[in-house]
Amino acid sequence: MTRALTRKGEATRARIVAGAAAEIRERGVDEVRLEDVMAHTGTSKGQLFHYFPGGKEDLLLAVAQHEADQVLTDQEPMLSNLTSWPAWLAWRDRLVERYLAQGVKCPLNGLLGQTGRRAPGAQAIVTGLMWRWQAAITEGIRHMQSTGDIGPDVDPERASAALLAGIQGGVLLLLSTGKIDHLEAALDLTIDSLRASALVTREQEGRDNE
Amino acid sequence: MTRALTRKGEATRARIVAGAAAEIRERGVDEVRLEDVMAHTGTSKGQLFHYFPGGKEDLLLAVAQHEADQVLTDQEPMLSNLTSWPAWLAWRDRLVERYLAQGVKCPLNGLLGQTGRRAPGAQAIVTGLMWRWQAAITEGIRHMQSTGDIGPDVDPERASAALLAGIQGGVLLLLSTGKIDHLEAALDLTIDSLRASALVTREQEGRDNE
DNA sequence: GGAAAAATGGACCGGCAAGTCCAAAGCCCG
DNA sequence: CGGGCTTTGGACTTGCCGGTCCATTTTTCC
Incomplete structure (x- = not known):
């Protein structure tokens, strides 16, 4: 058909x-x-x-899907290979670079909240994007836990939720203020805190061995 | 005049x-x-x-100002009194509660990025809001540092930038997914990491004394 | 090579909503 | 009380833009 x-x-x-x-x-x-x-x-x-x-709405939907896919492909191959701290940093740098280049032009920006309510399909596309994005991060955290680079006390779902929120907020603040600082701060501090989670564990282990 | x-x-x-x-x-x-x-x-x-x-645009501007002010007043008196961990938690709870109640209806949502570019004034209002918001958080962090509840290594500007990004992203994800989880995770993990900063320092002091 | 289907061009329609205009009513102050 | 201001009501204008329609050209495939 x-x-x-x-x-x-x-x-x-x-x-x-x-x-x-x-x-x-x-x-x-x-x-x-x-x-x-x-x-x-x-x-x-x-x-x-x-x-x-379906006219304009139909076209918009296709564009939204196109752009949503683009968001994730732009982060590859880093996003799917968060398997070491250098890899995480490379991913971080890619994100910053990408959004710095994009600047104030966010194609999906308009699809949130009420604006997107008139087009339920668009809403679904954004939700799907967020879901896939967070899943990839969760995966990365799990992997780092398996190698002991992230402490076992970290809840991967929760941590990825927080990290994704930081990214989204960082981008949003880039959109409204034009400054990349928030995105950088959110990424760096959240990642640092993940690193620290392993250190704390190791310190404890170290102490246990004393 | x-x-x-x-x-x-x-x-x-x-x-x-x-x-x-x-x-x-x-x-x-x-x-x-x-x-x-x-x-x-x-x-x-x-x-x-x-x-x-000025017609519609003029009206929109007045509304935006009205709503921006509301965002901050809704967080008072907590936001201006981030002087102890219970106070921080109370603020956190207020935020979650407020946005949970607001749900998917964000009045300022539409003013970002391109949508707001047609109305430069609206952009300025949002920027101002973010600026004031972050300043209040920075102030709270500084105060906690002065009492030793947050480690001296924390950069208040950077930390507040990250926290604000987490909040904005959390709200944005609430808007698009309907779930409050991201906002909660971002708030909790970021605040936890601020608390940890003091513990680390204390541990180090303790070790120095050994 | 020719019929059926797909691709293209563009004139036209219709509705909607922002903004204009003016006339009528109400309020303030000497 | 009365003149000049603010306030109010609502009919009318206007331009825009999404969507419809059909005639023409190109492609496909037997």
């Missing part, structure tokens, strides 16, 4: 999504007019509604 | 701001029509433009 797209159609559809995404990053979700997308991608209104029968 | 408002005018203006704020909390910024505000506050279009010559 799904397919009736020729190769050309596929390409056009992809061009529209990419162009719309760029436009949204530039201007913001609710500033983008279908007309802008048409101009930016060299397409006509007929095409837009051909490929996205 | 500022005043040409009679008492009645003042009251009407306040009624409009309060009503618009309520409407925005309920429906979201970009879903609210001037007409809704009129209906909700029993006013006419003439009045709206009389009190807010």
